[in-house]
Amino acid sequence: MSEARGAPARGAERADAARNRRAVLQATERLLAEGAGNGRGGGVGGASGEHVSLDRVAALAGVGKGTVFRRFGNRAGLFAALLEERSRALRAAVADGPPPLGPGAPPRERLLAFLDGLGAIAEGNALLLTAHEQACADDKYDDPSYQFWHRHLAGLLAEAGHPPEDADFLAHTVLAVFDGALVRRLTTPDEPRRFTRSVQTLATTLLDGA
Numbered sequence: 001m002s003e004a005r006g007a008p009a010r011g012a013e014r015a016d017a018a019r020n021r022r023a024v025l026q027a028t029e030r031l032l033a034e035g036a037g038n039g040r041g042g043g044v045g046g047a048s049g050e051h052v053s054l055d056r057v058a059a060l061a062g063v064g065k066g067t068v069f070r071r072f073g074n075r076a077g078l079f080a081a082l083l084e085e086r087s088r089a090l091r092a093a094v095a096d097g098p099p100p101l102g103p104g105a106p107p108r109e110r111l112l113a114f115l116d117g118l119g120a121i122a123e124g125n126a127l128l129l130t131a132h133e134q135a136c137a138d139d140k141y142d143d144p145s146y147q148f149w150h151r152h153l154a155g156l157l158a159e160a161g162h163p164p165e166d167a168d169f170l171a172h173t174v175l176a177v178f179d180g181a182l183v184r185r186l187t188t189p190d191e192p193r194r195f196t197r198s199v200q201t202l203a204t205t206l207l208d209g210a
Contacts, residue, residue: 027060028078049131076135084145090117107159119196122183130180161210
């Protein structure tokens with residue numbers, strides 16, 4: 001039996017959902033930037049993201065609050081989804097891209113290449129990092145993006161010669177410096193990649209100690 005006349009096709013529903021998701025994430029990012037610019041939301045530079053509410057995001061995105069709630073749950077869900085979106089290309093490159101990011105390069109080269117990519121994400125999204133840190137503080141280690149980054153770093157450190165238990169801890173240690181306030185402090189027009197270079201230096205020290 002054919003679909004009822006006038007009923008939207010499943011493909012159209014998926015397209016609508018994708019458009020709504022993009023609109024919601026764009027609205028979230030815009031509110032974060034506006035809050036930091038006018039000092040709202042508390043935190044360093046007004047970047048805590050506390051001013052980003054589901055109501056405001058829904059209004060700016062042009063969707064119902066229920067749509068935002070069902071898809072993301074709360075403010076922490078919004079920030080987690082936005083961070084995952086920003087790191088999607090890096091994840092794809094790590095999984096099946098060319099070396100040194102992708103498989104095939106020595107662990108040292110892969111680790112430094114990964115930190116170069118992750119550092120670029122941090123330097124371009126420092127406000128989001130701060131908001132995500134504060135909203136997701138209680139379950140930081142369960143965040144999908146964090147789990148992927150940690151798993152990849154720990155694996156490379158183990159390949160480089162660290163015992164698995166040490167590699168696990170050292171991966172957490174490296175990720176701990178990806179602090180939004182620290183990224184903003186070290187990122188200047190004169191030294192836009194200082195943070196990344198410093199993280200790579202830290203990683204090199206850990207690799208040499210294996």
